[in-house]
Amino acid sequence: MTLRDIGEILQQAKEVGSIEWIYFEGGEPFLFYATMSKGMRQAAEMGFKVGVVTNGYWATSLEDARENLKPLAGLVQDLSVSSDLFHYDEKISRQCQWALAAADEISIPVGVISIAQPCSGNGAQSSGQLPLGETKMMFRGRAVDKLAAEAAACDWQQFNECPYEDLNEPGRVHLDAVGNVHICQGISIGNFHKNHLAEIFANYDPVTHPIISTLIKGGPAELLRRYEITPQENYADACHLCYQARVILRDRFAQVLGPDQVYGVF
Numbered sequence: 001m002t003l004r005d006i007g008e009i010l011q012q013a014k015e016v017g018s019i020e021w022i023y024f025e026g027g028e029p030f031l032f033y034a035t036m037s038k039g040m041r042q043a044a045e046m047g048f049k050v051g052v053v054t055n056g057y058w059a060t061s062l063e064d065a066r067e068n069l070k071p072l073a074g075l076v077q078d079l080s081v082s083s084d085l086f087h088y089d090e091k092i093s094r095q096c097q098w099a100l101a102a103a104d105e106i107s108i109p110v111g112v113i114s115i116a117q118p119c120s121g122n123g124a125q126s127s128g129q130l131p132l133g134e135t136k137m138m139f140r141g142r143a144v145d146k147l148a149a150e151a152a153a154c155d156w157q158q159f160n161e162c163p164y165e166d167l168n169e170p171g172r173v174h175l176d177a178v179g180n181v182h183i184c185q186g187i188s189i190g191n192f193h194k195n196h197l198a199e200i201f202a203n204y205d206p207v208t209h210p211i212i213s214t215l216i217k218g219g220p221a222e223l224l225r226r227y228e229i230t231p232q233e234n235y236a237d238a239c240h241l242c243y244q245a246r247v248i249l250r251d252r253f254a255q256v257l258g259p260d261q262v263y264g265v266f
């Protein structure tokens with residue numbers, strides 16, 4: 001995502017009028033530090049609250065953590081550091097501890113996002129933005145192929161609703177580097193390069209969207225029923241079923257199920 005893209009997004013978001021928060025997420029946004037920090041400055045100057053989600057890889061010592069965070073002081077109102085056994089060998093990594101300490105020193109509000117292991121059964125359910133503290137794993141996206149094998153398998157017919165997103169009245173969207181506007185990662189409702197965000201939101205119609213309408217009616221299980229997909233296996237959770245069904249439906253609904261990277265195609 002270029003500075004020009006970020007500028008266009010922020011301008012469109014401003015014109016929508018109701019958007020309060022802009023989050024910089026990845027992948028890992030600190031890999032593009034100059035672009036990220038300039039984007040944050042611009043967002044803050046335009047009156048948005050700014051958040052960022054990072055794995056803290058850059059906090060290789062307290063001193064380094066300080067230097068990375070100093071330019072963001074006064075711009076970032078939520079620094080979320082992911083630290084768990086997917087990112088590091090220990091649940092709260094040294095990088096995470098240094099990032100927390102440095103953020104505290106320079107008054108950047110900070111917290112830890114920690115995802116429980118698939119087989120542990122631990123963690124609180126989350127809805128929307130991940131809450132701080134340990135969060136139950138959601139089997140979303142292309143990582144499910146690696147992770148689902150470790151989870152208890154469930155009958156697909158029980159997944160009759162989307163447990164995490166309010167698809168009728170969404171409170172947030174995700175934008176990707178090629179312009180797609182996602183209601184949940186991999187389910188697109190438009191592209192900000194083709195239509196203004198205000199137009200995309202005004203025209204959002206969950207009743208006619210072939211995937212969203214189906215999810216509202218009967219959750220991921222309804223995707224199998226409506227589109228006559230044969231269940232392949234047991235599923236770890238609703239998101240696992242949703243993702244596997246969408247992989248099968250991609251050829252049919254290429255316009256709204258993308259981009260390729262979300263589905264593990266590079």
Ligand code: SF4
Binds near residue numbers: 161164165184215
């Ligand atoms: S992956 Fe499907 S079931 Fe899971 S939150 Fe997204 S839309 Fe809902």
